[in-house]
Amino acid sequence: MAKKLHLLLDTRAYHENESGNAPEADIDDNDPTSYKQGSSEMQLDSEFHDTIINIKIEKIEKNSRLIRSMIRVHASVLTVWNLLTDYERLADFIPGLALSQLLEKREKFARLYQIGEQNLPFGLKFNAKCTVDCFERDLEIFPGGCRQDIDFKMVEGDFQIFEGKWSVEQADGEVSITMLSYIVHVKPKMWLPVQLVEGRLCEEIKRNLSCIREQAEKSFHVTNAMLQ
Numbered sequence: 001m002a003k004k005l006h007l008l009l010d011t012r013a014y015h016e017n018e019s020g021n022a023p024e025a026d027i028d029d030n031d032p033t034s035y036k037q038g039s040s041e042m043q044l045d046s047e048f049h050d051t052i053i054n055i056k057i058e059k060i061e062k063n064s065r066l067i068r069s070m071i072r073v074h075a076s077v078l079t080v081w082n083l084l085t086d087y088e089r090l091a092d093f094i095p096g097l098a099l100s101q102l103l104e105k106r107e108k109f110a111r112l113y114q115i116g117e118q119n120l121p122f123g124l125k126f127n128a129k130c131t132v133d134c135f136e137r138d139l140e141i142f143p144g145g146c147r148q149d150i151d152f153k154m155v156e157g158d159f160q161i162f163e164g165k166w167s168v169e170q171a172d173g174e175v176s177i178t179m180l181s182y183i184v185h186v187k188p189k190m191w192l193p194v195q196l197v198e199g200r201l202c203e204e205i206k207r208n209l210s211c212i213r214e215q216a217e218k219s220f221h222v223t224n225a226m227l228q
Contacts, residue, residue, distance in 0.1 A: 053206050063194045064161060064187035067201075071209045072171065073178045075220035080168045080178045081148055083216050085136065087112055093215040096204045108136040111155075130157030145170035161187035176220070180212065 058066040073080055084090075087110055090100040096116050104111040116128045137149040147169040154162035164184035171177040182205075188194055 053209050055202070055205060057198070057202075060185065061187075063190075064185065065194055065198070066183070066185050067164075067205070068181070068183050069205055069209060070179060070181040071213055073180050073213045073216050074176060075178055075216040076175055077146055077148065077168045077170050077178050079220045079223070080180055080212075080216045083212065083219065084150060084166055084168070085110075087134070090114075093211050094208050095211055096208050103131070108138075110134045110136075128158045130154045130159065130162060132157075132162070144173040159186060159188055160190075161185055178216075180209070180216075182209070 052071075054070045056068045058068075060066050087100055087105075088102045091097045091114075094100075097114060098117055099113070099115040101113040102110060103113055110133075112132045112134060114130050114132060132152050132154050135151045137151065140147045147167060149168075150166040152164060152166070162184070164182070167179075167181045167183075169179045169181070171179045186194070
């Protein structure tokens with residue numbers, strides 16, 4: 001999804017252990033898009049500040065990273081979900097995404113062709129082109145809320161690995177507050193060291209998530225005004 005190197009990433013908050021090495025990601029080797037619950041995963045927090053975009057970057061191997069990000073959105077889960085699954089409009093409000101074209105759509109499945117552009121140091125630009133399969137998971141209902149995920153995986157493109165998950169979760173039992181999280185495992189091609197793009201990607205994730213939040217809140221408020 002939002003793929004400009006659609007890499008939603010964030011800040012210089014590299015969370016490292018005492019040895020100075022980033023902790024290993026908790027990934028099921030048999031299902032790379034299945035990210036297990038663990039101590040390294042972000043949890044919903046009632047004190048999570050509205051303006052914070054929480055990001056964690058974990059080193060998986062030499063040239064790949066697992067990025068976890070989260071933002072609070074003042075809109076319903078359904079509003080945010082409908083926005084994320086309006087695939088051909090993603091490029092309209094996600095600044096790092098130049099094109100999002102729907103190639104195939106079936107029940108709970110979409111294949112997208114996406115193009116993003118990343119500014120690199122020394123005036124260089126990196127254009128990322130990817131064909132991505134998206135799998136829409138069933139809505140999970142639990143006491144006090146609900147959650148729904150979109151797993152995605154690159155099937156062809158400018159990375160060795162590009163896969164992860166979007167999640168929308170009702171926060172604190174409030175129907176008008178959603179925690180939006182984005183997890184991506186990314187490994188560039190051999191010629192592009194991941195260290196070269198990390199900093200720029202951190203800035204990009206903040207911009208992209210902020211724009212998704214802005215669009216979702218605008219849509220939610222318009223819908224509510226029409227119903228009153």
